[in-house]
Each structure stands twice: as structure tokens, then as C-alpha cells.
Amino acid sequence: MDPNLTQECLELANRAKAAALELQVLSSQVKNRWLLDAADRIEQSGESILIANAKDLELAPSYGLTESAIDRLRLDPARLSSIAKALRDVAALADPVGECLGGSIRPNGLQIQKVRVPIGVILFIYESRPNVTADAAAIAIKSGNAIILRGGKEAFHSSRAIVEILQASARSAGIPEDSLQMVSTLDRQAVGELLKLSKQIDLVIPRGGESLVRRVTAEATMPVLKHFDGNCHVYVDRTADLDQARRVVVNSKTQRMGVCNAAESLLVDAQIAQTFLPMLAQDLLAFHIELRGDALTMQILPGIEAATQEDWGREYLGPILSIKVVADVDEAIAHINQYGSKHTDAIMTKDLQTARRFTSRVDSAVVMVNASTRFNDGGQFGLGAEIGISTDKLHARGPCGLSELTTYKYVVIGDGHVREN
Numbered sequence: 001m002d003p004n005l006t007q008e009c010l011e012l013a014n015r016a017k018a019a020a021l022e023l024q025v026l027s028s029q030v031k032n033r034w035l036l037d038a039a040d041r042i043e044q045s046g047e048s049i050l051i052a053n054a055k056d057l058e059l060a061p062s063y064g065l066t067e068s069a070i071d072r073l074r075l076d077p078a079r080l081s082s083i084a085k086a087l088r089d090v091a092a093l094a095d096p097v098g099e100c101l102g103g104s105i106r107p108n109g110l111q112i113q114k115v116r117v118p119i120g121v122i123l124f125i126y127e128s129r130p131n132v133t134a135d136a137a138a139i140a141i142k143s144g145n146a147i148i149l150r151g152g153k154e155a156f157h158s159s160r161a162i163v164e165i166l167q168a169s170a171r172s173a174g175i176p177e178d179s180l181q182m183v184s185t186l187d188r189q190a191v192g193e194l195l196k197l198s199k200q201i202d203l204v205i206p207r208g209g210e211s212l213v214r215r216v217t218a219e220a221t222m223p224v225l226k227h228f229d230g231n232c233h234v235y236v237d238r239t240a241d242l243d244q245a246r247r248v249v250v251n252s253k254t255q256r257m258g259v260c261n262a263a264e265s266l267l268v269d270a271q272i273a274q275t276f277l278p279m280l281a282q283d284l285l286a287f288h289i290e291l292r293g294d295a296l297t298m299q300i301l302p303g304i305e306a307a308t309q310e311d312w313g314r315e316y317l318g319p320i321l322s323i324k325v326v327a328d329v330d331e332a333i334a335h336i337n338q339y340g341s342k343h344t345d346a347i348m349t350k351d352l353q354t355a356r357r358f359t360s361r362v363d364s365a366v367v368m369v370n371a372s373t374r375f376n377d378g379g380q381f382g383l384g385a386e387i388g389i390s391t392d393k394l395h396a397r398g399p400c401g402l403s404e405l406t407t408y409k410y411v412v413i414g415d416g417h418v419r420e421n
Helices: 003-023 028-044 046-063 067-073 077-092 130-142 153-173 188-194 210-219 242-254 270-285 295-300 329-339 352-361
Strands: 100-105 111-118 121-126 146-151 180-182 203-207 232-236 263-269 290-293 320-326 344-348 366-369 406-413
Touching: 003 121, 003 146, 003 180, 003 188, 028 046, 028 077, 028 130, 028 153, 046 067, 046 077, 046 130, 046 153, 067 153, 077 130, 121 130, 130 146, 130 153, 130 180, 146 153, 146 188, 153 180, 188 210, 203 210, 232 242, 232 329, 242 263, 242 270, 242 344, 263 270, 263 329, 270 295, 270 320, 290 295, 295 320, 320 329, 329 344, 329 352, 344 352, 352 366
Parallel strands: 121 146, 121 203, 146 180, 232 263, 232 344, 263 320, 290 320, 344 366
Antiparallel strands: 100 111, 111 406
């Protein structure tokens, strides 16, 4: 164990804690000024970010990245514009800090207020998606939190280039200098050291593969906001508009395969399976999707692979879809609750009662009705951006934006009140 690294991590966390105390009282105007200036700088300095990204892409094969992982890593002018737009979107959102969540005046005249406040210092550990660097910084600081960024080696050069621009903008905008810090080493020991610092760090958010999330969950001494995987389902009910269902299933699976809100499993009501599945299989041919099915699905689609027990719980993040024919919505619900990851699950139906049964009984962070699973996204939900999608139940669930990076305190106002009983 390197004592110098231990000390370096402690000093970094102490600086973040000091910055967080200043941030929690910073005005919305200052935070928004930083966001807008940072967006402009990212577009103006795009060439330097793309040069850094090219270094990461060059190293990607040596890290064994899949094609979908390389796609998440890759930046281009259009994606840089999307990063800048996300910063501007966050600037346009209401600042949650200071919002009164409720209150009352007690019979003795004591005033009770429940007020939204920042969490404090957030440690964000993430893998090969450099755009997430800007999103996380924007959401954390707009909600009054200091953030420590620890990106993966896959996107190290890209993330560092983005952070340097964000930090330069923060200094000119009046944001405390240590509000946004990036861990400078790729040594895995640094993560372990930071996870010990519960006095300085209030929350850790791991965003990446299952092994990363499990390590953080096992070692963290502070609360963890997480999701392990995204085994998302689409159930096509007997009353569904089949043309609409085909479009939604294809979009859920193929619009972008290497992401956590892509569909991995399809459930089809037995009453429409003979009609629906051959049409869908034809639709998916163009995307070279490998289908794996149960016995009934294999009868309808001869030649496809048999799904194993393991397939029902898999997050493929690629061109594979498992398919099961179910008797009704209740069997679909039971299957999802047994094998799903509590991330995103969708139903295609024209029956309101069936839709209500599905949404009330499926235990997932986000449940869709007649819409693609790909809509589970902070930007699509109007959050501006997100720092992750939580499948936990406490303290936040689903896409995590500004409000999810706050907690609350009670402010009690009296006039010399003393308790007598």
C-alpha cells in the first residue's frame, strides 16, 4: 500500500469537503453562469477534446473493449454539441437547493420547514463514457455538491480534457476551485482509499460494469447509489397494436444496443405469438439479432437457438434477444419480477386495466406503457442530464438528476420557545 497515495486521496477529499461548504450557499446565477460558459468552451475547444479522444480510441483494442464499448467511448463534433446542449439544459432547470418541501405552524407558534439541501461531496466512479464526465459535473454542482470524478482508463485522456475545460470555466465563473476534481491516477488503490473516507465523502455513485458496482458496494463506508445491470423486458399483450409493438420492440432492442436501457428480453402473449413473432423476426433480420427462445418460440421460429435458464437474466449489451411465450399478463409479470433487474420494463397493450395491472405489479424503477425502454433517460425525462439510473429503492430510483442529488433538513423557527413537557 502506497502511503503517498493514501495521503493524496485524503487531501483531495478534504478539499472537496471544504468546497462543498461554499457551494451549498452559492447562488443559482453563479452556477448557471458557469454551465453556460462551460458549454461554450466545450464547443470552442472541441478540437483539443477530439485529439484526446483519439488517444483513447487508439488504446481501446489493447483494453479489450467491445464494439459497443468503443461506440460509447467515441466522440465527434455532433456528440460534443450534445454535451454542450446538456450543460445548457441543466442551466435552464430550476435550482432545487432551498426549495421548501413542506411545513407547518404548530399550535404553540413554532414554525417547521422541510428544506431541500445538497448532499455534500459525491464520489463518482465510472467507465468509458467521456460525455458522462460533463453530465455528472453539471448535475452535481448545479445541485450544490462537490464532485470527485474517477473515470476508467478507457476514457482517461478524453475525461481529463473535458475536466480541464470545466475547471477553467469554473475559476472564471466564481465556482469554488475544488468543487470539481478528477482523480489523477489510474491506480486501483485510489478507489479503495477514497471508499474509506466516509467523513469527507457523503455518497458514492458507481456507473459501469457489474464487477465495478459490486466492488464499490463491498468496500464503501458511505452510502452507495447504484444499479448492477439492465435486463430490460418488453411484454406484448394480446390486445396490443401489433404494428406499433413491432416498432417499439425493434427500437427498444436496436436503437443502441450497448446501453443499460436497451431491451434484452421479449415476452409475448400466447394468443398473438403465432402472428406476431414471424413478423418481428423479419424486422430484426436487418439488425442481425440472434434470437434465443423457449420451446413455444422455437416451434414458431424454427432454427433459432434455445434459451437457457441463464439467458432469462442476462444483460447482453449486444445483438441477442431472448424470447418467451407466456400465457397472460400475470405470467409476464411473474417472469419479469423473477429475472429482471428492476431497471426498465415495458408493456404493449390497448387494454387500460391490463396496463394498470402491469405498472402496479412490476417491481422496476421505470415501467413503460406503449413506449420504448430507451426512453428511460434523464434527458428524455426532462432532467437535463443524469448522473445514473438507480435500481435501488433508497434514496433515489430511476434516472438521477438534480433533485436526486439533494437531501433535506428541517428548519425550525421559534420566538424564545422552550419545551415544558
